[in-house]
Every structure is written in structure tokens, then in C-alpha cells.
Amino acid sequence: MSRGRSDEKATQQVSFPPVALGALRCPHCLSPFTQPGRSLKCETGHSFDLARQGYVNLLGSGVGDTKEMVAARFDFLAAGHYAPLARLVAHEAARDLRRDGLVVDAGTGTGYYLGAVLARAHASTGLGMDTSTAALRRAARAHPAIGAVVWDLWRPWPLQDQSADVIMNIFAPRNLAESHRVLRPEGTLLVVTPDSTHLAELRDHLEMLNVDADKLTRLDSSLQSQFSLTGRHDCEIELTLTPQDVHRIVHMGPNAYHVPPTALDAIQSSLTVTAAFVVSVYRREA
Incomplete structure (x- = not known):
């Protein structure tokens, strides 16, 4: 009896959300997928x-962020440091999502912001x-309604035309041609970027990457031919970071490759810093 329940639970854990499955297409032949058992298969036989x-x-x-970078990001975000940004993203994304x-x-990284949206848009x-793959192991479990896919954003996306209500791009590469193709007419593109003042106080202590002013x-210039700006919101969060927090915030992104360990070790007490973001909302034009 108990083994049967365990087998049922294991099967449920690898079930791909039906709406996400319906939006996918095979990267080899562009055919739609079905899910027989624990695999996705297209009609021409790719599995x-x-x-x-x-x-x-x-x-x-699988390339991208390492297991160590993903763990640092997961722990930092789980501590709630960027929760105000997650709430703002969820508010802006959820209001443009149709039912289903x-x-x-x-x-998506660890799926932190996507999980926040789905918690609001039930x-x-x-x-x-x-x-x-290290990030998607976390993202797939961030919310039951998330389907997680290993893919290179610079390649044509394995998604059907006009299949998405909202596309989010949060501190990630932007493939504008694919975003326009995949969004439904008048769908929403939500882009989050760091402000030029982001973590400025921390940069006084560490040689971190600068944000282009x-x-x-x-x-806006890159988007103007295919999208129109409908809203822009600043999000500033005052943070008190312990030395462990500082270590995590450095190692959760590309600064991990630039800040020497000796500089991090020199920080022995908590720092008050300001995280500053800009949330830009665009509408897809025909």
C-alpha cells in the first residue's frame, strides 16, 4: 500500500502542467508535444x-549558473530580501493574465519571481x-503550476506562436524577436533591470560590476518598433546585510567571477545598502 502511494507521488512530481505542455513545440520539427508517462514526445517521434x-x-x-551560484541565490531570495520586488512583479504580471x-x-533562475506571480494568479x-539545470531543479518545484525547460534564450524558443499572455525578463538576456512572436496580441512584456544606484553602498567596499546609467x-530604443511602454515603476529596498548575506549576493550572479575572496573576507560586520530596481511594462504591438 505504502509503495503504491510512493509510486503515485513520484509520477505526480514529474507531471508537466497541461497549459505549459500545450504551448511547447519540438525544437527539432516544431510539432506539438504529448506526455506519455515520464517523457515529452512529438508526433514525429522526438522524445x-x-x-x-x-x-x-x-x-x-546544461550550462549557465553553477550549482554554487544557484544555491547562493536561492538562500538569499528565500530570506525575503527582494520580497517587495517579487510583490511588485506579481502585481504587474497577474493583472494581465487571463484565466488559464x-x-x-x-x-527564470530558481523560479522565485515566477512562483510569486502564480501564487497571486491562481x-x-x-x-x-x-x-x-541546477537552477531549474529549483524552479520546477517553486510552484505546482510551473513547467521548467532547459533552453538557450538566444535560440528560437520552443514555444508556439502567440501562446503567452505575459513574458517576464528579470535580469536575463532579452530575445525581443522571440518575445514578440510568442506573446499574444497586446500581451505584456515585463522587464526588470537594476537601477544605476543598485547596491551602491556595497560597491564602496567591493569591486562589483557597475550598472549602465x-x-x-x-x-526603450531596442523595443520601440515592436512594443510600447505602458508603465514604469521604481522599487527601492533598504537592506541590512550580514557578512553571509554579502557573500550570497555577490555569488548569486556574475559578480562571483569578479570579486576576490579576500575582499569578501574583509567584511566582518553588517552593512546597510539599498537595492534599487526598475520594473518596465510593455505592450506587444502588431
Whole structure:
């Protein structure tokens, strides 16, 4: 009896959300998928196994953020440091999601923000794409309605035309042509970027990467032919970071490759810093 329940539970853990499955297409032949058992198969015979954590690797390889970077990000976000940003993202994304709609998180990482959206939009489904298998192991479990896919955002996406209500791009590469193709008419593209003042106090102590002050201007310019700006919101969060928090915030992104360990070791007490973000909301034009 107990073994039967365990087998049933294991099967449920690798079930791909139906709405997300319906939006996917085979990267080889562009055919739709079905899910017989624990794999996704297209009508021409291409098959992709679901990992036991629930994600599917359509890329055939996995690169991107390392296991250590993903663990640092997961722990930092789980502590609630960026919860105000998650609430703002969820508010903006959820109001443009139709019932039974799909939100695609391009560069989902651990699925933290996508999970926040789905917690607010209960009848919707999420599909998160990332190149990091380590991140998608977490993302697939961030919410029951998330389908997680290993994919390179610079390649044509394995998604049907006009299949998404909302596409989120949070600190990730932006493939604007694919975003336009995959969004439904007048769908929403939500982009989160760091403000030029983001973590400025921490940069006084560490040689971290700078944020381009012209980022928003360049973003709007790149989008203007296919999207129109409908809203922009600043989000500033005052944080008190312990030395362990500082270690995590450095190692959860590309700064991990630039800040020497000796500089981190020199921080022995808590620091008060300001996290500053800009949430830009665009509407897909015809």
C-alpha cells in the first residue's frame, strides 16, 4: 500500500502542467508535444525525458549558473530580501493574465519571481526557461503550476506562436524577436533591470560590476518598433546585510567571477545598502 502511494507521488512530481505542455513545440520539427508517462514526445517521434525534479531538457546540454551560484541565490531570495520586488512583479504580471493563461519567465533562475506571480494568479500556469539545470531543479518545484525547460534564450524558443499572455525578463538576456512572436496580441512584456544606484553602498567596499546609467534609454530604443511602454515603476529596498548575506549576493550572479575572496573576507560586520530596481511594462504591438 505504502509503495503504491510512493509510486503515485513520484509520477505526480514529474507531471508537466497541461497549459505549459500545450504551448511547447519540438525544437527539432516544431510539432506539438504529448506526455506519455515520464517523457515529452512529438508526433514525429522526438522524445525528451522529464527529470525526477520535474524539468525537461530540450537543449541537450546544461550550462549557465553553477550549482554554487544557484544555491547562493536561492538562500538569499528565500530570506525575503527582494520580497517587495517579487510583490511588485506579481502585481504587474497577474493583472494581465487571463484565466488559464500562460506566463513565460525567460531566464527564470530558481523560479522565485515566477512562483510569486502564480501564487497571486491562481488559475494561471508558468513556463520557466533557463540554461542552468541546477537552477531549474529549483524552479520546477517553486510552484505546482510551473513547467521548467532547459533552453538557450538566444535560440528560437520552443514555444508556439502567440501562446503567452505575459513574458517576464528579470535580469536575463532579452530575445525581443522571440518575445514578440510568442506573446499574444497586446500581451505584456515585463522587464526588470537594476537601477544605476543598485547596491551602491556595497560597491564602496567591493569591486562589483557597475550598472549602465543609460540602460533604460537603450532598452526603450531596442523595443520601440515592436512594443510600447505602458508603465514604469521604481522599487527601492533598504537592506541590512550580514557578512553571509554579502557573500550570497555577490555569488548569486556574475559578480562571483569578479570579486576576490579576500575582499569578501574583509567584511566582518553588517552593512546597510539599498537595492534599487526598475520594473518596465510593455505592450506587444502588431
